[in-house]
Amino acid sequence: MSKVILGGGISGLSAAFYLRKKFPLLSITLLEASNRNGGWIKSEKHDGYIFEQGPRTIRPHGNKAINTLDLIEDIGLTNEVEYLPKNHPAALNRMVYVDGVLHKLPSSFSSLLTKNPPFTKPLVQYLIKEFRQTSKTVHDESIYDFVKRRFGSEIADYAISPLICGICAGDAKRISVKFLLENLFYDEQKYGSITKGFIKNIFKKQPQPVILNTLARRAKSEKWNVFFFKDGLEVFPKRLEKVNKENNVDIRVNQSCTSIELNPTKVTLHMDSNNKVETRHLIATISAKKLSELIIGHADLTKLLSSIPFVTVCVINLHYKTELLKQEAFGFLIPPKENLPILGVIFDSCCFPCEGCTNLTVMMGGHWFKTFFGENPTDEHLLDVALKQLEDILKIKDKPNSFKINVLKNCIPQYIVGHNETVDKIHKYVEDNKLPLNLCGTSYNGVGINDAVYSAKTMVDKLQN
Incomplete structure (x- = not known):
């Protein structure tokens, strides 16, 4: 028996880990279309600082977070974890920009x-x-x-x-x-x-408390607000990839799938190299949007998957060799009614100290990407917009000494009104048609890293063989 995992993001890598843990003798193959695993988690290390081009921190609260902390402990990353306590300025000071003024919430x-x-x-x-x-x-x-x-x-x-x-x-x-x-x-x-x-x-009877492992106990006793890794968040998927390979998971990059045939006894993945991969069971961790474009012959399923919208976000990392921030804070967000072309700014050098310098991340677009930037804006235009907003809001006129511009196309699913019902219908279609397909990832039950890892865990827990 074999299983194929489609997608090498944090969901896919977590699914491979949990599968191997539950089924030691199972043949597991993970296929990733790009040249690297890790999905939207990407850390670019420079001299003394890191550009996080996707997520940068993880929340330590709740059962999903406890699950993530357990996984981090299981793969030997405990000593790499760093955190911000609840009394840190970046935890206490979060701002909104309204009518030309930054207000602390x-x-x-x-x-x-x-x-x-x-x-x-x-x-x-x-x-x-x-x-x-x-x-x-x-x-x-x-x-x-x-x-x-x-x-x-x-x-x-x-x-x-x-x-x-x-x-x-x-x-x-x-x-x-x-x-x-x-x-x-x-x-x-x-x-x-x-x-x-x-x-x-x-006054309700409270459920039995979850038994905490070492790292989760530390998070609670030390009152973490968020946690991360000292060499960047990408350390997490890289270690997962390494552990999976050591446990005989066949991980292949540059494996782009062009279509998927599904029937109750077999799944056939057609690859762009004209090769085919056949399996008795597929675990799809790619986005619902991508999956809807690949599945052949199941129009109702394709329609349901494609009805989950996604947005594009531009992330611009900026590094200045001088200290420019007047406020110690996590950063600020901008209410949509302000009608500005950026979503907010993260003060990275407050969260992750950078002596004598300033690091900022400007987030742009999302639901309003096309409204403000059209279909294919140039990097130069995106940077100009970001710098103009920093000048207007933070009075920063300096030019950055280094920067990184990333347009993350269709990176975040939107759980619009009726989303839960859509997901239920997707699972019902798969079940009613007895398709050898399981779904996990951020398209369905949460968009954060904790959600992605937990979706892989709960999916594997339900598998019988």
Whole structure:
């Protein structure tokens, strides 16, 4: 028996690891279309600093994060982990840019009791409003509409909308509330308000605590806010790749698939070299968009997969040989209603100190990429836009000493209203047609690194043979 994994991103590499752990004698082949594994995680090391061209940190909270920490421990990366504590300036100071001014978002209990622009009232008043608000029975709605309905337009515009820009480069007016606030949504639907649900849940019997391994215990006791690797986040997929190879996983790069034939007894992958790869079972970790373009003969499945939209993000890393930042903070995000061509800026040299220098990452595009930049903008134009925004917002007029421009095409799925139902229909189609296909990755149940790793783990756990 053999299994083929399509895609060498963090989901594919994790799936290979968990498969080998569960089935020691299984023949496993991983096919990656590009010349490297790791997917969107890419770290470019320079003299004393790192350009992270995709994700840069990982959250340590929740069961999915505990799973990631366990995996990191299993593959021997514990000593490579570094973290920012919850009292670090980058953890405490997160900003939004509104009406030409950078505003620090409230980050303590006391800040809930005072008025903090851009909000016109203390946040506690929005909480009181939520408690008194009548409920509305809906199956799903946008996260913007939900927050506006419960807390008002200011919270929706200045807290949730920029947060969605930062997490998935998306438009909060299209993204499902179940993407980020699923539990709060269900509390409102069940109890009539989020606040009432919170009070009810206090008195519920709590589930048995998860047994923590060494690294997860450290994260809890040391109060990590985020964690990363001292030589860049790409250390993680590279170590996974190395461990998988040592455990006889056949990993092949430059293996571009052109089409996939699926039937109940066999999967045939046609490769661009006119070769074929046949297997009794395929695990697809590539994006739903890419998969929809490859599958032959299953029009309904293709339609469902292609209905999950993706956005393109431009990431521009900038290095200056002088200290230019006046604020110690994680960075800032820009609410969409400001109608500016960037999503936000990360202050990398605050998160990852760079003595005597400044490192910044400008994020651009997302849901609005074509609106601001068209189909194929030049690198020169993208850089000019980024530098102009830095000058306007941070008053930085210096030219960077080095930079890196990356346009990540169709990199982040958008969990629009109805996404959960779409995913359910995809799985039902596969099951009803008895297709030897399993899906995991960020297209379906979460867009972060923890989500990607956890999706691989839960998928493998369900496999019988």
